[in-house]
Amino acid sequence: MNIDLLRQKLTHAARLRTEDDSVPYAFEQRIMGSVRAGNLFRSHARVEWGAGLWRAAISCAAFAAILGAFSLWFPGESAVVEDFGVALENAILPTADEALEVL
């Protein structure tokens, strides 16, 4: 049997069929009811705000990740100092000493 001819005939048969575009009575009321039930009209502004905040949050997270990666790969001098207290003292006291010398 010629399967290709069968396929062509069946496809042509489907093409001849005009699809039914009738709509059930007052179907738009059903849709409007479900939209109202989901409170979608009022939620548009909220959704837009939410989308904006999410975009901002994603940008912030990406920036923080880049900075984190940068500080891990290029630690700099501060990573050498183990004791934060000593580092703070070294940074502040010389300035205070200089101020006292001026007086």
Add this chain to the structure above:
Amino acid sequence: MSETKQLEERPCGEAEDGELVPRILRGEESAFEALVVRHQGRVFATVRRYARREDEVQDIVQEIFLKVHQKLSTFRGEAPFHHWLMRLAVRTCYDFLRAHQRNKESLFADLNPGETDWLDRFVAAPEEAGDDEDAARSLVERILEQLSPSSRLVITLLEIEERSVKEIAELTGWSQTAVKVRAFRARREMRKRLGRLVLKKYL
């Protein structure tokens, strides 16, 4: 009064789709209702290509319009509204097909007498079996139900609705290459299903 303001004040039934969209986004319910009334027939006709049961059809149409409402802010107005709507409709129908893949083998067992008669006539004299008969249409429907969701979608759009590859790519979100590959596979799958049907029935 500005021209824009005058356009905004047109009754919803007379306003263009592009005018209704910002009104809906501002919360005007009647504008959305007008949009639904205007396009629901077209959406029903599209959905009926993929779902047979009327309750399923209505549920899908409802889902499509809810998605329209939720995603309306992404409509940029660069193309006509009904193109955007059809994209949403076709993708929702595809999701439906993927979620409701039926038992494919059982469907061949119960060909009705009309379908059997049409096949018998085709076997006896292929050229004489009419393709405008109800039996041929219900037979092709049966075959389509047995295809994978992507094959059914691509056969429907490409061969039944006779859309171009570019149009199908826009509707489905697939690349043009993917459409061509899927069309090739879909035709092969359809031939295989038809071959199996003939084998079961006549050998």
